[in-house]
Amino acid sequence: MIVILDFGSQFCHLILKQLRYLQYSARIFPHDISVNELSSFNIDGIIFSGGPKSIFEEEAPHPDPRIYDLNVPILGICYGSNLIAEYYGGTVKRVGKAEYGIEMVDVLDRHHPLTEGLMEKEQVLMSHGDSIEALPPSAKILGRTKKVIAIFALDDRKAYGVQFHPEVHHTPNGKIILENFARICEAEKKKDMQDFITDQVWRIRNTVGPNEHVLMAVSGGIDSTVAAMIIEEAIGDRLHCVFVDNGLMRKNEVPQVRKNYEKFFTNFYVVDASEKFLSALRGVTDPQQKRRIIGKMFYEVFHEFKEKLSQQGINLRYLGQGTIYPDRIESAAPSKTASHIKQHHNLVPLPEYLKLELIEPLKDLFKFEVREIGRKLGLDDYFLQRHPFPGPGLAVRCLGEITRERLDALREADAIFEEIIRKYGIYEDAWQAFAVLLPVKTVGVQGDERTYREVIALRVVESKDAMTATVPSLPWQLLYEAARRIVDEIPLVNRVVLDVTSKPPATIEWE
Numbered sequence: 344m345i346v347i348l349d350f351g352s353q354f355c356h357l358i359l360k361q362l363r364y365l366q367y368s369a370r371i372f373p374h375d376i377s378v379n380e381l382s383s384f385n386i387d388g389i390i391f392s393g394g395p396k397s398i399f400e401e402e403a404p405h406p407d408p409r410i411y412d413l414n415v416p417i418l419g420i421c422y423g424s425n426l427i428a429e430y431y432g433g434t435v436k437r438v439g440k441a442e443y444g445i446e447m448v449d450v451l452d453r454h455h456p457l458t459e460g461l462m463e464k465e466q467v468l469m470s471h472g473d474s475i476e477a478l479p480p481s482a483k484i485l486g487r488t489k490k491v492i493a494i495f496a497l498d499d500r501k502a503y504g505v506q507f508h509p510e511v512h513h514t515p516n517g518k519i520i521l522e523n524f525a526r527i528c529e530a531e532k533k534k535d536m537q538d539f540i541t542d543q544v545w546r547i548r549n550t551v552g553p554n555e556h557v558l559m560a561v562s563g564g565i566d567s568t569v570a571a572m573i574i575e576e577a578i579g580d581r582l583h584c585v586f587v588d589n590g591l592m593r594k595n596e597v598p599q600v601r602k603n604y605e606k607f608f609t610n611f612y613v614v615d616a617s618e619k620f621l622s623a624l625r626g627v628t629d630p631q632q633k634r635r636i637i638g639k640m641f642y643e644v645f646h647e648f649k650e651k652l653s654q655q656g657i658n659l660r661y662l663g664q665g666t667i668y669p670d671r672i673e674s675a676a677p678s679k680t681a682s683h684i685k686q687h688h689n690l691v692p693l694p695e696y697l698k699l700e701l702i703e704p705l706k707d708l709f710k711f712e713v714r715e716i717g718r719k720l721g722l723d724d725y726f727l728q729r730h731p732f733p734g735p736g737l738a739v740r741c742l743g744e745i746t747r748e749r750l751d752a753l754r755e756a757d758a759i760f761e762e763i764i765r766k767y768g769i770y771e772d773a774w775q776a777f778a779v780l781l782p783v784k785t786v787g788v789q790g791d792e793r794t795y796r797e798v799i800a801l802r803v804v805e806s807k808d809a810m811t812a813t814v815p816s817l818p819w820q821l822l823y824e825a826a827r828r829i830v831d832e833i834p835l836v837n838r839v840v841l842d843v844t845s846k847p848p849a850t851i852e853w854e
């Protein structure tokens with residue numbers, strides 16, 4: 344396993360993701376984890392992430408110094424490379440104002456194990472406030488920009504540093520460096536996701552006692568479906584899958600999910616709680632408040648369900664969820680520096696009264712890995728290609744007050760847009776394509792009459808994991824057709840607009 348020490352970089356999870364794309368097992372730990380704590384892991388190599396601090400600051404984070412004695416290769420990225428250079432006797436200088444942006448690196452040695460496969464000139468993303476002034480005595484410069492030492496190697500120690508970020512998209516060949524480093528570490532590639540499934544099944548079997556049952560919240564999306572399949576593989580009919588109809592689902596979603604799930608799971612239940620959710624949301628317009636209420640409602644429904652099963656002598660002890668790694672990053676701030684963006688409904692803390700413990704078999708995986716497992720477990724294209732849909736459902740796309748009438752209008756607009764997006768062959772390549780109902784009215788003229796009605800915004804994004812997203816260009820005819828049909832077919836709406844903002848600065852959902 345490759346250990347990634349988190350010194351506070353915004354990109355730490357991308358190092359993990361790139362290594363996992365390359366099929367190496369890797370894990371992030373806080374920068375100050377002690378060597379004793381790491382001793383139970385089989386460590387092939389260590390990466391020091393970048394970080395926002397300067398090594399000249401008093402509170403600059405340092406690793407446990409014994410880490411350098413573990414005798415495994417170390418790669419430092421940005422701040423991490425400065426730590427390594429300094430530790431082995433080099434000097435680091437303050438650049439003053441931090442430099443951020445795209446730079447070109449001249450790769451001076453392309454035969455070194457770390458740089459093999461790179462081109463003479465490589466585009467990289469730099470983001471740093473310090474740079475290396477003098478390298479440790481036996482170190483070698485493998486690459487530099489006009490201003491700084493960009494890549495170095497201390498071969499006798501197998502310690503390496505890159506001043507830029509190889510893990511980000513803007514360093515197109517950064518993954519070559521990460522792959523080369525993993526090879527230097529002699530890390531083995533994971534065979535495939537089968538190992539992961541076997542491991543999780545084994546863990547769940549060892550956790551859930553013979554008379555204990557698991558309540559699984561399934562949403563119809565790939566994450567919770569795959570998680571449920573793994574749990575069912577482990578404990579068979581002691582799994583109870585519940586699909587909560589919260590009144591916030593897309594058009595025809597409830598019958599569709601029912602049809603699909605009945606063939607997968609032995610115990611599958613649909614609970615109609617739409618009245619309960621909609622009355623709790625009446626008059627609420629604040630996005631975080633909506634999310635909190637929805638999270639709370641889900642738990643109430645689970646509680647009632649648990650009580651019902653307990654009367655039949657079934658002891659529900661665990662709650663299964665399809666939480667994946669990016670969900671945890673954006674909502675729960677897994678490191679000391681990541682900032683809190685949205686309250687993810689999966690991550691509202693489990694209330695005491697539920698007396699359920701969580702089982703989240705996918706919590707360390709990225710979406711592409713969940714898809715790979717889904718494929719392996721025999722899920723068809725309906726699940727594999729289905730766009731993600733947020734747990735709070737249409738509540739976070741129905742801006743302003745949530746009423747049945749507004750939800751129906753939104754559902755209809757969304758269905759029209761999906762139909763058109765599919766017709767134009769855009770659906771498969773898009774991460775998400777959906778409609779949003781805005782809390783404003785505008786003036787229109789229809790059939791010679793003045794109208795004063797609501798606005799639909801259309802959003803299409805491309806993304807790999809929802810952490811960042813871009814907006815593709817769309818055929819004008821498609822947009823025109825969508826606007827035309829939405830306004831013609833939905834009496835509540837008289838205007839359609841297009842959202843062309845990427846993430847960041849916007850998020851994918853509007854709330």
Ligand code: XMP
Nearest residue numbers: 686687688731732733734735809850851852
């Ligand atoms: P944002 O809007 O934060 O969304 O850019 C990133 C991805 O997560 C989905 N999303 C959610 N999924 N519960 C979920 O299960 C939530 O509360 C939630 N909020 C956003 C969103 O659709 C996008 O794919």
